[in-house]
Amino acid sequence: MRKQIVAGNWKMNNDYVASEQLVSKLLEQYTESETEVIIAPPFTSLFCSSNLLKSSRINVAAQNMHYAENGAYTGEISSGMLKSIGVDTVILGHSERRAYFNETDALLAKKVDAALKNNMRIIFCFGEELLDRKSGNEEVIVEGQIKNALFHLPASAWTNIVLAYEPVWAIGTGETASPEQAQHMHAFIRKTIENKYSSDLSADVSILYGGSVKPANAKEIFSKEDVDGGLIGGAALDVTQFTAIINAF
Numbered sequence: 685m686r687k688q689i690v691a692g693n694w695k696m697n698n699d700y701v702a703s704e705q706l707v708s709k710l711l712e713q714y715t716e717s718e719t720e721v722i723i724a725p726p727f728t729s730l731f732c733s734s735n736l737l738k739s740s741r742i743n744v745a746a747q748n749m750h751y752a753e754n755g756a757y758t759g760e761i762s763s764g765m766l767k768s769i770g771v772d773t774v775i776l777g778h779s780e781r782r783a784y785f786n787e788t789d790a791l792l793a794k795k796v797d798a799a800l801k802n803n804m805r806i807i808f809c810f811g812e813e814l815l816d817r818k819s820g821n822e823e824v825i826v827e828g829q830i831k832n833a834l835f836h837l838p839a840s841a842w843t844n845i846v847l848a849y850e851p852v853w854a855i856g857t858g859e860t861a862s863p864e865q866a867q868h869m870h871a872f873i874r875k876t877i878e879n880k881y882s883s884d885l886s887a888d889v890s891i892l893y894g895g896s897v898k899p900a901n902a903k904e905i906f907s908k909e910d911v912d913g914g915l916i917g918g919a920a921l922d923v924t925q926f927t928a929i930i931n932a933f
């Protein structure tokens with residue numbers, strides 16, 4: 685059975701003090717449910733967040749990692765470093781990493797392998813740009829991103845993969861994919877995985893939607909059959925909005 689997940693990607697927001705405040709507030713307002721809740725603060729706030737959340741059911745994820753275990757990679761962080769502070773989930777392939785830091789499918793495949801080797805869970809992001817959608821190429825693009833970074837994996841690795849479909853045109857723009865557009869793409873993604881692996885495997889993969897999810901639209905998006913939750917940006921920085929989104933399930 686696949687999990688329902690709501691994950692908050694803080695991006696490059698909140699210093700150490702602001703992070704402690706946000707996490708404390710989240711702990712006050714959060715009520716446990718079937719839905720798994722994850723927050724992804726910046727690197728400098730991971731340790732304090734994971735400590736504060738240690739005895740709660742809220743999990744902490746990193747927003748990125750390097751594929752090497754250690755070495756001369758100035759400014760980078762490895763999976764082992766993340767695990768040493770209790771972080772065992774990592775977001776990979778976010779469109780901002782692809783666009784601003786030139787992360788290619790080939791690089792992401794290396795990061796995926798490194799994370800899995802260290803028993804980390806991956807929230808793997810992908811999604812088409814506006815031009816791709818306008819020209820009707822969204823499925824080709826999405827299929828390519830998934831194939832190139834994930835289809836070399838054995839079926840057994842997929843228990844540690846969560847997918848996040850984030851159409852680039854909907855990120856931080858206030859424009860959301862309609863619930864029907866999201867469902868259509870999520871069903872396509874599940875079919876793509878089924879064709880490569882099996883229907884049992886694809887039925888068990890959680891596929892999150894990301895892109896301007898707010899309390900006002902979360903319920904309708906999450907009600908779609910193949911949408912198993914959300915990857916939330918802006919609204920995750922506001923505890924009231926974030927908890928309202930969690931409760932939308």
Ligand code: 13P
Nearest residue numbers: 693855856895896917918
């Ligand atoms: P917004 O919710 O701000 O559109 O961001 C989505 C996102 O990029 C989450 O990773």
